[in-house]
Amino acid sequence: MDDTAEKIRQLDAYAPGTMERFTQLSRIQGNAKPQPPRETLVALLGDHETMITLLTETLHIAEKADQQGVVNYLAGLIENHTKYRWMLRVTAKKM
16 A cells, blocks of 8 residues: 555645545445455456556556556556466366
8 A cells, every 4th residue: 555655646636645546536345244255255356347447547547657666556556466367267166
C-alpha cells in the first residue's frame, strides 16, 4: 500500500487515507460471511482477474501519459497478480 500511495503522490494526487475510502473506491467487494474453502479460492481467483484487468487498463493510461516509472511499477504488480492467479488455478484443480 505504501508503494502505491507514494506513486499516487508522485503524480500530485492524494492517496486514499482510510480503509473506508479504499473500500469505497474498490472494484473488489468482500464477503463478510465465512465461505467454504473452494468458494473462497474461486473468489480470490476472480479478485486477481479483476486486479489484472484494472492494472492493465491503468498501465495503458500511464503509457499514453509517458509515465514510464508508473508503467514499470504497474507491470510488476501485474506480474505478481498473474503468478498468484496461476497458483490459485492449480490449487483449484486439485480440490
